[in-house]
Amino acid sequence: MKKIVLTGAAGKLGEELRGMLAGMADELLSTDIEPLGSEALENETYVQADLAEMDQIKPLMEGADMVVHFGAIVDERPFEEMLGPNFVGSYNVWQSAKLHGVKRVIYASSIHIAGMYKKTNPIPVDLPHRPDTWYGLAKCFTEDLGRMYWDKEGIESVHIRIYSCTSKPGNARALGSWLSFDDLRQLVQKSITTPVVGFSVLYGISNNDRAPVDNSGALHIGYKPTSNAEDFAEEVFANEPPADPQDGAQMCHGGPFATIELGVSPMGQMVIPGKDD
Numbered sequence: 001m002k003k004i005v006l007t008g009a010a011g012k013l014g015e016e017l018r019g020m021l022a023g024m025a026d027e028l029l030s031t032d033i034e035p036l037g038s039e040a041l042e043n044e045t046y047v048q049a050d051l052a053e054m055d056q057i058k059p060l061m062e063g064a065d066m067v068v069h070f071g072a073i074v075d076e077r078p079f080e081e082m083l084g085p086n087f088v089g090s091y092n093v094w095q096s097a098k099l100h101g102v103k104r105v106i107y108a109s110s111i112h113i114a115g116m117y118k119k120t121n122p123i124p125v126d127l128p129h130r131p132d133t134w135y136g137l138a139k140c141f142t143e144d145l146g147r148m149y150w151d152k153e154g155i156e157s158v159h160i161r162i163y164s165c166t167s168k169p170g171n172a173r174a175l176g177s178w179l180s181f182d183d184l185r186q187l188v189q190k191s192i193t194t195p196v197v198g199f200s201v202l203y204g205i206s207n208n209d210r211a212p213v214d215n216s217g218a219l220h221i222g223y224k225p226t227s228n229a230e231d232f233a234e235e236v237f238a239n240e241p242p243a244d245p246q247d248g249a250q251m252c253h254g255g256p257f258a259t260i261e262l263g264v265s266p267m268g269q270m271v272i273p274g275k276d277d
């Protein structure tokens with residue numbers, strides 16, 4: 001492969017992917033609105049760009065085979081703040097991919113496309129969207145955008161609905177929802193190397209005993225997760241305060257995103273391990 005474009009390259013997950021992606025193509029073009037957290041690799045070029053600006057995004061796609069689109073505001077904010085990076089940004093990525101003949105987009109979708117469903121029902125990939133926030137709605141928009149560009153323009157895409165990707169599971173919810181960094185890399189690698197993906201949706205989740213989703217959508221790319229959050233269960237329960245069974249955040253796939261007011265960040269309520277790793 002000649003060239004891969006990575007958006008969100010300065011982000012937590014982008015940093016986990018850069019080395020692997022650089023090894024998969026002659027050139028890795030890494031882009032973000034923020035500077036990279038570490039030196040560019042030998043065959044990596046960094047370009048600072050705002051996803052919301054088509055004239056900054058379009059030139060990056062020239063000569064690219066595939067785009068790994070991970071850039072976004074990763075939190076709940078008022079709609080007006082999400083619109084540029086998370087909605088228009090997705091349009092800019094797909095439309096400029098089309099203009100430059102890019103074959104495939106790998107997209108970091110999220111469980112928040114279905115955050116309002118109860119966790120007692122394992123959710124398949126083809127359930128109607130039920131977003132919990134503007135953040136989740138932008139992911140729904142982008143999944144539909146990807147489907148439309150496949151149906152109308154023949155651009156393939158893989159939408160990885162990441163649940164919680166951290167260095168280790170940090171709370172009881174994550175014993176079901178965790179995606180390890182190794183399994184993230186495997187998902188992205190197989191999304192790139194599988195010869196035909198068409199329009200694919202799958203869950204970004206490890207091989208957790210308590211996984212609350214049906215991830216059969218990931219079988220056709222040969223995803224075989226190697227991590228299991230259960231290995232951390234004893235440690236997690238030892239530190240977990242008693243849960244309130246009436247708390248909607250405990251019961252819904254979206255966790256605190258399901259109960260927070262629209263436009264308000266729930267991040268303060270969340271324990272995110274590895275934030276400072």
Ligand SMILES: NC(=O)c1ccc[n+]([C@@H]2O[C@H](COP(=O)([O-])OP(=O)(O)OC[C@H]3O[C@@H](n4cnc5c(N)ncnc54)[C@H](O)[C@@H]3O)[C@@H](O)[C@H]2O)c1
Nearest residue numbers: 008010011012013033050051070071072085108162164165
């Ligand atoms: N980490 C998780 O558990 C998780 C769960 C579900 C989905 N995701 C998705 O995975 C992707 C990466 O998440 P992350 O955890 O690395 O988050 P992150 O916030 O660390 O990374 C996102 C990156 O996007 C960049 N960005 C924001 N606005 C931009 C703009 N206007 N133009 C260009 N770049 C911009 C940020 O600077 C940041 O570097 C996101 O799309 C996120 O929605 C992550």
